[in-house]
Amino acid sequence: MGSTKESQHRNIKLILLAFLAAASYCNCVVETETVSVELYYESLCPYSANFIVNYLDKLFTNGLIDIVDLRLIPYGNARIGANDTISCQHGPYECVLNTVEACAINAWPNLEQNFPFINCIEKFVLAHEPTAWDACYKNTSLNMKLVGDCYESGYGKKLELQYAAETNSLQPPHQYVPWVLLNGQPLYENYEDVEEYICKAYKGTLPEACGSILKFKSVNENGKGDGNRFTLKDTLVSSI
Numbered sequence: 001m002g003s004t005k006e007s008q009h010r011n012i013k014l015i016l017l018a019f020l021a022a023a024s025y026c027n028c029v030v031e032t033e034t035v036s037v038e039l040y041y042e043s044l045c046p047y048s049a050n051f052i053v054n055y056l057d058k059l060f061t062n063g064l065i066d067i068v069d070l071r072l073i074p075y076g077n078a079r080i081g082a083n084d085t086i087s088c089q090h091g092p093y094e095c096v097l098n099t100v101e102a103c104a105i106n107a108w109p110n111l112e113q114n115f116p117f118i119n120c121i122e123k124f125v126l127a128h129e130p131t132a133w134d135a136c137y138k139n140t141s142l143n144m145k146l147v148g149d150c151y152e153s154g155y156g157k158k159l160e161l162q163y164a165a166e167t168n169s170l171q172p173p174h175q176y177v178p179w180v181l182l183n184g185q186p187l188y189e190n191y192e193d194v195e196e197y198i199c200k201a202y203k204g205t206l207p208e209a210c211g212s213i214l215k216f217k218s219v220n221e222n223g224k225g226d227g228n229r230f231t232l233k234d235t236l237v238s239s240i
Helices: 002-024 046-061 092-107 111-126 130-139 145-153 155-168 188-201 208-221 227-239
Strands: 035-041 068-074 179-182
Touching (some): 092 130, 111 130
16 A cells, blocks of 8 residues: 555656656747836827827837737816716817727727727828828728727717726826826826837847837937936836
């Protein structure tokens, strides 16, 4: 009886040793957490449009999007009134485009699908031609009926009310738009340096683009410029 137990223990030990040996030689890819970037914005704000078109768009061309979990929240400085009416900072047409973009995010959850459409809309905003945004329909092979149905059915407004609740519950509260959070921390006026913060926050092997981004920042800052801003940036990086 004793020999049987000893044999069982020996077999278990051999199995464990074999497992550990296999694990030590495994070339498995270990996943590293992505960097969370959240953009709280409104569609007709020129600063928001500029950030989307001239900053966020770069993430898709330089490869940083592979290490980023990007969320867009199109509501901004709007206000909720009686009977859940929504008033937007730049007027009713901004409410229309906020809702259209919310519907696009809902219809196509994949960033590779919804971002080019939203980016297209914001390019028209920057060009002072926001009403020409329907041309963006022609630039995609996606099912645009999903966006139209979302808007016409009122579901888009429901999405906007959800974004309103999320935006209004931010701590610390958002002060302006675009309001950018990186791993839950607001970047305040340093939001245009989002690429630098992404590279510094990521814990895995950095994409090639980070080398030039961090080198460029190091050469250009190098202790020069606005001391207050540099101190704020150091504080933000250490807290991310």
